Amino acid sequence: MNFMTLLASFGGGVFGAALGGLPIFVFTGLAVLLGAAAILGGSSFDFISNVAFGPVFGPHVAFCGGVAAVAYAAKRGTHGEGKDIVSGGAGFRDPAALLVGGLFGILGYLLVSVFNSIFPTGLTDNVALTVFLSNSIVRLVFGKTGLLGTLSEEARNRGRFTPGGNDVWAPQQQDFGQLFVISLGISLVISWFAVTVLNVDQTYLPVANLTGFGISAASLAFLCFGINVPVTHHMTLIAAIAATASGNVVIGAVMGVISAFVGELASRTFYIHGDTHIDPPATAIFIMTFMVYVLF
Template identity: 80%
Template sequence: MNFVTLLASFGGGIFGAALGGLPAFVFTGFAVLVGAAAVLGGSSFDFISNVAFGPVFGPHVAFCGGVAAVAYAAKKGIHGAGKDIVSGGAGFKDPMALLVGGLFGILGYLLVSVFNTIFPAGFTDNIALTVFLSNAIARLTFGKTGLFGTLSEDAQARGRFTPGGNDVWVPHQQDFGQLFIISLGVSLVTAWYALTVIGINEAYFPAAAFVGFGISAASLVFLCFGINVPVTHHMTIIASLAAIFSGSLFIGALMGVISAFLGEFASRTFFIHGDTHIDPPATAIFIMTFVLWVIF
């Protein structure tokens, strides 16, 4: 932890708030791919840690800044949807919304620094855990529905864990059959890639572990434009890590599928009935990373 990086995280939170949470996360994905290429090219600069997962595009900084900014804007009545992580906060024309994003960027940096200190290596994904906690703090600070959301009359009739109407996360992947096939496909291919790359040189671990995540995150640029692409980064990162740790394509794919269903469960627990965004993939990632730490 250092003061210069703290200031940079403040700027990263403002930048993420101005872009919007999801567009900022798309840049995380592209930055991961650049960093992976640098690893494979023999670069000595850790682009993934310092840029993709650092104060520039780290999800705990930029994405969380965007989530907090729109939650604040909804509370102030200058934006109609507190769960809207696509719209850029620059369009709210309220400097305070951007300042809130900067403050949550600082919060993200501080939380990750603390977790890096107190947890053993690999204990969980400290960035994903911080995203969940930051989103929860934004909900409790600016939202009205509480951590688990408030059920409408229709939702009470359906049941908490049955999405419908406006109470949905990603409608085109919430059906269990669809979710299974999507998760199986992306988990198989990213687990295979991870095993192939790590088999060449163990020094390529960052490129082996995170390229699937980077592709998944970058693909969400299409979601920003309303195209029905799946949300898969919680599947691909877990499938890659599980495959590397176990040396098994089957184990990698299995863990990726489990993470997919855990993400959907998290969406029905924290997201669909709430009035701000609490990220289902981040929830699945930090839980599944802990599971991998326990097993392997």
Template identity: 50%
Template sequence: MEFSWVDLLASFGAGLFGAAIGALPAFILTGVFVVLGTIAVFGNTSFDVINNWGFGPLFGPHTAFGGGVAAVAYAANKKYMEDGKDILTSLSGLDKPIVLLVGGLFGALGYLINAGLVAVVGDYTDTIALTVVISAVIARLIFGHNGLFSVSEEAEKRGRFTPGGEQVWVEYQQEWLQNITIGLGVSILSAWAALAIEPVAPEAANFFGFGLAAMSLIFFQFGGKIPITHHMAIIAALGATTFGSLLVGIIFGVIAGILGEVLARLFLIHGDTHIDPPANAIWVMTTVILVSALLIQ
């Protein structure tokens, strides 16, 4: 990945736009362009829609979503809104240009962080997912009030890893059997799709399930009780294609689902800003898969 001032400027615009429409709507658009990019590959397009739009400066989670996450943290810090974890609300409705500019700055920061990570550890992890997490941690340390790991008195009594009250991520997905069951279904579909696509379009194989899962969050945006599964989908696909095994992909996908919930309880539910559980699970599990494959070879 070569540094580009044009891409840096585009990333600023993406972060600003992500703040304006809301972090989750921006991420849903990521899913849309990843799916469109997969279809475009089948049409033998010469333009890489997946990496230029879906994961590039315009709609990449590290720019548009990351900018939206930081902007809502800033807005809550300034008392423009109550919930610094509200990634659904379109912040243009606040009529506070400074909030949108903060989103733009973090979009540009996301581009810079990702470029650095690609140069250093690009072959061993998902740098975009890791960038989303690093950006969110920076936003919490700057704009949050209760630190990275602090918990309330109520949570201390209940236990850090026992969600309750308003301190939950996705209430209907947090029970372990439910989580594993959802992960099983999503992982089967995504791993199967990846292995089916790989012989024809290997550059798109790992992303189709992720794109569909991200797109499905449009129903979550409008109040549907939709499971959050893109971390399960992308890891199942990566595991399947890396090791050439549907079963291995399914196992990794289910583990990613469990890890996402664990990381939500560690970083998200007790905090006052958003640190994304799926992104956290994706970079950890990608590292596990890629390093394992390297050691096995």
């Protein structure tokens, strides 16, 4: 932890708030892919840690800044939807919302620094855990529905864990059959990739573990334009780390499928009935990373 990085994290939070949570996360994915290419090319600079997961595009900084800014703007009435992580905060014309994004960027940096110092390496994904906690704080501070959300009359009739109407997360994958096929396919191919890369050179572990995540995150650029691509980064990341930890493609695929369903459960628990964004994939990632740590 150092003061200059703290200042940079404020800037990263403002940047994320200005672009919007989902657009800035697309840049996270692109930065991961660039960092993986740099490792394969023999670069000595850790682009992934310093840029993709640092104060520039780190989800705990930039994405969380975007989530906080839109929730604050909705509370102030300068934006209509507190769960809207696509719209850039620059369009709200509310500098205070951007400053809130910067403050949550600082919070994200501080939380990850603390978790990195107290948790054993690999125990869980400290960035994903921080995203979940930061989003939860946003809900409690700026939202009105409470951590688990508030059910409408229609939702009570359906049941808390049955999405419908406006109470949905990713409708293109909420059907269990659809979710299973998507998660199985993407988890198999990324598990194979991860094991193949690691068998070439053990120093390529970050490439093996994170390339699938980078592809999944970058693919969400299409979601910003309204194209119904699946949200898969919680599947690909868990599939890869389980595959490299076990050395087994099938185990990686199984863990990726489980992570897909954990993410869907998280959406129905925290997201669909709330008025701010609590990220289902981040929730699944920190839970499933702990499971991988325990098992392998």
